Amino acid sequence: MSTSANGSAAAGTEALSASRPTEVNRLERVVIRFAGDSGDGMQLTGDRFTSEAAAFGNDLATLPNFPAEIRAPQGTIPGVSSFQVHFADYDILTPGDRPDVLVAMNPAALKANVADVPQGGTIIVNTDEFGKRNLAKVDYESNPLEDDSLSAFEVHEVAMSTLTQGALADTGLGKKDAERCKNMFALGLLSWMYHRPTEGTEAFLREKFAKKPDVAEANVLAFRAGWYYGETTEAFGTTFEIAPAKLPSGTYRQITGNTALAYGIVAAGQQSKLPVLLGTYPITPASDVLHELSKHKNFGITTFQAEDEIAGIGAALGAAYGGALGVTSTSGPGIALKAETIGLGVMTELPLVVIDVQRGGPSTGLPTKTEQADLLQAYFGRNGECPVPIVAPSTPADCFDIALEATRIALTYRTPVLLLSDGAVANGSEPWLIPDASTLPDLSVAFATEPNAPDGSGEHWPYQRDPETLAREWALPGTAGLQHRIGGLEKAEGKGNISYDPDNHDKMVRLRQAKVDGVDVPDVEVDDPSGGDARVLVLGWGSTYGPIGAAARRVRAKGMPIAQAHLRHLNPLPGNLGEVLGSYDHVVVPEMNLGQLAMLLRAKYLTDIQSYTKVAGLPFKAEELEGVFTDIIREVNAA
Amino acid sequence: MTATDLGLPSMGGLDLVPTTDEPQKAKEYKSDQEVRWCPGCGDYIVLNTIQSFLPTLGLKRENIVFISGIGCSSRFPYYMNTYGMHSIHGRAPSIATGLATTRPDLSVWVVTGDGDALSIGGNHLIHALRRNVNLKILLFNNRIYGLTKGQYSPTSEPGKVTKSTPMGSVDTPFNPVSLALGAEATFVGRALDSDKKGLTEVLGAAAEHRGSAVVEIYQNCPIFNDGAFDMLKDSGEAAQRIIPLTPGEPIRFGPEGEFGVTTTGYGGLDVGKVADIGEDNLVTHDPSIEDTAYGFALSRLGDQHLSHIPTGIFRQVQRETYDDQARAQVQQAQEAKPGDLQALLTGKDTWTVE
Numbered sequence A: 001m002s003t004s005a006n007g008s009a010a011a012g013t014e015a016l017s018a019s020r021p022t023e024v025n026r027l028e029r030v031v032i033r034f035a036g037d038s039g040d041g042m043q044l045t046g047d048r049f050t051s052e053a054a055a056f057g058n059d060l061a062t063l064p065n066f067p068a069e070i071r072a073p074q075g076t077i078p079g080v081s082s083f084q085v086h087f088a089d090y091d092i093l094t095p096g097d098r099p100d101v102l103v104a105m106n107p108a109a110l111k112a113n114v115a116d117v118p119q120g121g122t123i124i125v126n127t128d129e130f131g132k133r134n135l136a137k138v139d140y141e142s143n144p145l146e147d148d149s150l151s152a153f154e155v156h157e158v159a160m161s162t163l164t165q166g167a168l169a170d171t172g173l174g175k176k177d178a179e180r181c182k183n184m185f186a187l188g189l190l191s192w193m194y195h196r197p198t199e200g201t202e203a204f205l206r207e208k209f210a211k212k213p214d215v216a217e218a219n220v221l222a223f224r225a226g227w228y229y230g231e232t233t234e235a236f237g238t239t240f241e242i243a244p245a246k247l248p249s250g251t252y253r254q255i256t257g258n259t260a261l262a263y264g265i266v267a268a269g270q271q272s273k274l275p276v277l278l279g280t281y282p283i284t285p286a287s288d289v290l291h292e293l294s295k296h297k298n299f300g301i302t303t304f305q306a307e308d309e310i311a312g313i314g315a316a317l318g319a320a321y322g323g324a325l326g327v328t329s330t331s332g333p334g335i336a337l338k339a340e341t342i343g344l345g346v347m348t349e350l351p352l353v354v355i356d357v358q359r360g361g362p363s364t365g366l367p368t369k370t371e372q373a374d375l376l377q378a379y380f381g382r383n384g385e386c387p388v389p390i391v392a393p394s395t396p397a398d399c400f401d402i403a404l405e406a407t408r409i410a411l412t413y414r415t416p417v418l419l420l421s422d423g424a425v426a427n428g429s430e431p432w433l434i435p436d437a438s439t440l441p442d443l444s445v446a447f448a449t450e451p452n453a454p455d456g457s458g459e460h461w462p463y464q465r466d467p468e469t470l471a472r473e474w475a476l477p478g479t480a481g482l483q484h485r486i487g488g489l490e491k492a493e494g495k496g497n498i499s500y501d502p503d504n505h506d507k508m509v510r511l512r513q514a515k516v517d518g519v520d521v522p523d524v525e526v527d528d529p530s531g532g533d534a535r536v537l538v539l540g541w542g543s544t545y546g547p548i549g550a551a552a553r554r555v556r557a558k559g560m561p562i563a564q565a566h567l568r569h570l571n572p573l574p575g576n577l578g579e580v581l582g583s584y585d586h587v588v589v590p591e592m593n594l595g596q597l598a599m600l601l602r603a604k605y606l607t608d609i610q611s612y613t614k615v616a617g618l619p620f621k622a623e624e625l626e627g628v629f630t631d632i633i634r635e636v637n638a639a
Numbered sequence B: 001m002t003a004t005d006l007g008l009p010s011m012g013g014l015d016l017v018p019t020t021d022e023p024q025k026a027k028e029y030k031s032d033q034e035v036r037w038c039p040g041c042g043d044y045i046v047l048n049t050i051q052s053f054l055p056t057l058g059l060k061r062e063n064i065v066f067i068s069g070i071g072c073s074s075r076f077p078y079y080m081n082t083y084g085m086h087s088i089h090g091r092a093p094s095i096a097t098g099l100a101t102t103r104p105d106l107s108v109w110v111v112t113g114d115g116d117a118l119s120i121g122g123n124h125l126i127h128a129l130r131r132n133v134n135l136k137i138l139l140f141n142n143r144i145y146g147l148t149k150g151q152y153s154p155t156s157e158p159g160k161v162t163k164s165t166p167m168g169s170v171d172t173p174f175n176p177v178s179l180a181l182g183a184e185a186t187f188v189g190r191a192l193d194s195d196k197k198g199l200t201e202v203l204g205a206a207a208e209h210r211g212s213a214v215v216e217i218y219q220n221c222p223i224f225n226d227g228a229f230d231m232l233k234d235s236g237e238a239a240q241r242i243i244p245l246t247p248g249e250p251i252r253f254g255p256e257g258e259f260g261v262t263t264t265g266y267g268g269l270d271v272g273k274v275a276d277i278g279e280d281n282l283v284t285h286d287p288s289i290e291d292t293a294y295g296f297a298l299s300r301l302g303d304q305h306l307s308h309i310p311t312g313i314f315r316q317v318q319r320e321t322y323d324d325q326a327r328a329q330v331q332q333a334q335e336a337k338p339g340d341l342q343a344l345l346t347g348k349d350t351w352t353v354e
Helices: A042-056 A107-116 A132-137 A160-167 A175-179 A182-193 A199-208 A213-232 A257-272 A287-294 A309-321 A332-348 A375-380 A398-413 A423-427 A502-517 A542-557 A577-582 A596-605 A622-638 B042-057 B073-079 B092-102 B114-120 B122-131 B176-182 B196-208 B235-241 B292-299 B322-336 B341-346
Strands: A023-027 A029-037 A059-065 A080-088 A101-104 A122-126 A154-158 A238-242 A250-256 A276-280 A301-305 A325-330 A352-358 A416-422 A429-433 A485-487 A536-541 A563-567 A569-571 A586-591 A610-613 B064-068 B083-086 B107-113 B136-141 B187-192 B213-218 B242-245 B259-263 B269-273 B309-316 B351-353
Touching: A029 A042, A029 A107, A029 A182, A029 A238, A042 A059, A042 A080, A042 A182, A042 A199, A042 A250, A042 B351, A059 A423, A080 A107, A101 A107, A101 A182, A107 A122, A107 A132, A122 A182, A160 A175, A160 A182, A160 A213, A175 A213, A182 A199, A182 A213, A182 A238, A199 A213, A250 A257, A257 A276, A257 A287, A257 A301, A257 A325, A257 A352, A257 A398, A257 A416, A257 A423, A257 B341, A276 A287, A276 A309, A276 B092, A287 A301, A301 A309, A301 B092, A301 B322, A309 A325, A309 A332, A309 A352, A309 B092, A309 B122, A325 A332, A332 A352, A332 A375, A332 A416, A332 A485, A352 A398, A352 A423, A375 A416, A375 A569, A375 A596, A398 A416, A398 A423, A416 A423, A416 A542, A423 A542, A485 B073, A536 A542, A536 A577, A536 A596, A536 A622, A542 A563, A542 A586, A542 A622, A577 A596, A586 A596, A586 A622, A596 A610, A610 A622, B042 B073, B042 B136, B042 B196, B042 B213, B064 B073, B064 B092, B073 B083, B073 B107, B092 B107, B092 B122, B092 B322, B107 B114, B114 B122, B114 B136, B114 B176, B122 B176, B136 B196, B176 B187, B176 B213, B176 B292, B176 B309, B187 B196, B196 B213, B196 B309, B235 B242, B292 B309
Parallel strands: A023 A238, A029 A101, A101 A122, A122 A154, A276 A301, A276 A325, A325 A352, A352 A416, A485 B083, A536 A563, A536 A586, A586 A610, B064 B083, B064 B107, B107 B136, B136 B213, B187 B213, B242 B309
Antiparallel strands: A029 A080, A059 A080, A059 A429, A250 A429, A250 B351, B187 B309, B259 B269
């Protein structure tokens, strides 16, 4: 088969420019989903398209969705990997519910994703993969490209594998290797359709494959072949433009939640002027925090890949005892293993940041999918009365701020702090207004230097507390005159010696609780553009911020007022929360669990809460929540 | 293990720990806490030995840290007037690893027992040893669970009748020295609680060793396993059973030195009468032999019945430590390119909204 792509074997560096007149449609927003086999490079393709959108100045949000298996059997439904990107000319809150465009690299990708494409949506398929064998693998009895099952969609059939191989015929690359560049062909085609800047992708490919220049050139050629295919074939009559978004002024970059979280830890080390030790064990979806931090040793960061989850947090606690910022990162199953050491941190009252990038549970659950079902584990998943402050980021970019906030609380109150991220914010990305490092909060701490016994004995009492924060002093080994012993056994208030005294234990249990209850957290803010007409409040926490916000906008656009509030501090809860809950006729709490926050709120505030839950391993769709909120408002108004 | 050659000078275990010229006394190392072990417990003797030994190091007392797990022996830190943490069951090596990695100016000691180190904490022990973190691990082996009142431990002899094994234990025990050598330990020693001189010598060498040092201390539990090591303490029997390891000297034992250690055909070691072996065929002890097979063979001379028990230093070799190398990497990175937070946050691909 001939190709219309650039025939030269070495791609030049001149920018691609369109010349064929097409109808240009201006859109406010579009959602594109790239779907293919795990080995097809869909995550990379989506990531690059996202970077192009970012470079163009669109607002964007992404949702990677991939299997836990590194390479599930080729061509099967379990092996399908996808990457959805939503970009727009205004500030958006979610990666989008349904793709306007689905790129399906094989029948499995089509079958797994077609139900999400709205009627009239565009589907671009790689026809080369629609052979009998691949169709049979996913139980297609007839070829969906030949029967009328896709008649509701605008389907573009492109022989991507053949075209890519043709474009690379002169490169000397083997057929198989050439075929592997088909994801870049798809990216090139989509880049043409959406008037994306292409220089960044070409530069990226040349840098990524710097050690294999022939592979780099092949990928650039494939990318260009896809672009020229759109430009020259008549199959695509329309291209689309999405203008840059009108975001607050400043300099932006694209960032994923896990990267932002790692940067937050780097910043926390700088702002506290403490060396950082991350003690951790690889686990999906938290490992990227380890990968990122291990690159930044030049900020005084030591990353310790331990023999297990328990040793990871143990090393972090040991480092904290020695005066470092101790951090451990994991996902839900790891928190279960770390529970006893978190308890030791609570008992010894040492600062510690414990990151839980939540995933589907219980047990091994859904390692690559998102969920919010560790809230009660964070609250109560330890023996004894063992309170810890809990914070949760709302968006990928918020992961940076929440890491600083978790550190502030840990250092100020000398306590382990649970940071509940999740798969959706961790792997999702969005534009980030780059903060001015000089304006970040000062987190510096004062270590104990003198014996503190109030009786003037010249002794050091390790459990003597600051009357305001109830934090004990941080007296580091190496400080003369402050030698003391701490540990997991109950300690006498003040002196800190082992104590089995009943009254002392009762007092210490209450002191530890009072310390956490007294953590200074900001009031929760309520967003109600109606100026107070809303009778329904929707309250969320964590990564549901995006879909809840998008749904609230849609509801308001229909003329129905609704108030929205979102919690970043889960323990303690903001001081004004009870009053806020009491100010509305109806409160609904959507969660990706079976109602864990709702249960806590009912218990604490003795108030009626409607819990709306879904535990599907995927973020809520704005459309779904829009329906829920609309129904609730109608019912409340009718009552 | 292949260590990256970071050009680190060969150091002793205490080289980065501040010292003092002030003479120290054992008394200064005793905390004001009443010692609460059972009367007659071997832990008392070990505590006294260590409190007498530490002043000889001349370190600043505030730069010494004892970290323990859970068990009778793990109460140890409370009785030491140093810094200390009584942590959770089995996890002391991991906590000590974090501390030692971030604080090279501390002399970090782990106090653990046979249950704590070899059962619940077995994983942390072997990984600390293979990493060669600069820790001194004192493994109090009384071959029984004391604090939980008398269940068999991973070092109890097969057939041991305890509360949890009324018909006798059917577990094969660990030989702690063999296990440590299998985990690539760079320093392994053994001593008896009652042998103040021998224990002090091993402790001294362990303290000066840069890297992980394991010292197995046979310790009597008078309540749940009384007399477990009596045959090594009985003046009549001890000489027949204890094989003292002295570097550079032929390995001989017995009241008249009439027994000795020789090689077997399989690269192992065996004991016999010197008269039968011949003086020239005795093995000369050398703990610096790189191959762990030698120390391992020595450790296999002993068995659960204590018919022969080598004491002293089995292995003492130099290998770069985890903590030195981890710190060197951080330092290298900082010198190559000091951290610039604003540059990191900004990254490479940005765009500006007016």
